[in-house]
Amino acid sequence: MRKAIISVFTSIFLLSGCSTFKPHQISVEPLNPTITSQSALPANLQIEVHSKDMRSSDIIGYRISRFSDRAEVSLPLPATEALIQGTRAAVIKLGAIPAPSANTRLTVELSNLEYSATQSALQSVILNATIKVTAEKNSKFLSGNYSTQKEYQHLATPSLEDNQKMVNEILLLTISRAFNDAKLINFLAR
Secondary structure: OHHHHHHHHHHHHHHHHHOOOEEEEEOOOOOOOOOOOOOOOOOOOEEEEEEEEEOOOEEEEEEOOOOOOEEEOOOOOHHHHHHHHHHHHHHHHHHOOOEEEOOOEEEEEEEEEEEEEEEEEEEEEEEEEEOOOOOOOOEEEEEEEEEEEEEEOOOOOOOHHHHHHHHHHHHHHHHHOOOOOOOHHHHHOO
């Protein structure tokens, strides 16, 4: 009996030591914002686009398992290129022209991206994203922060594909929110 108990505990110890609970590295796909605003920009308006990734760390949070394992979820490459692509797409959808140099400028900054997982009957992942958009036109400036928080429920620990999809969705929702802001569109249209 004693050998059986020792054997069971040894097996559990060995299996737990061989955990393959790995970190996830997320890459941001090109963003294609949804524009639902009825407002439009002048067709001849040229807009210079810039972006910055202001996060202080690549790590956006930690994934967890049912057994309390933790592993990093990170965005190892800056999101600047995706933000530029998304901003250019929004400018085109609003009727203006992205240009390498123009009197009207847009700067989009990713200031926050957080991933928070909790485990109960289901695994819950809460994602938060905040971008700051600064518009400059005729020596005047307009700045706004746009945030999105969304909770996702999963039966098991999300896979890399699930995490990739969720992070890209939260960024897309946030940049879409910015470019549907009538105040921003009206400022650019003046």
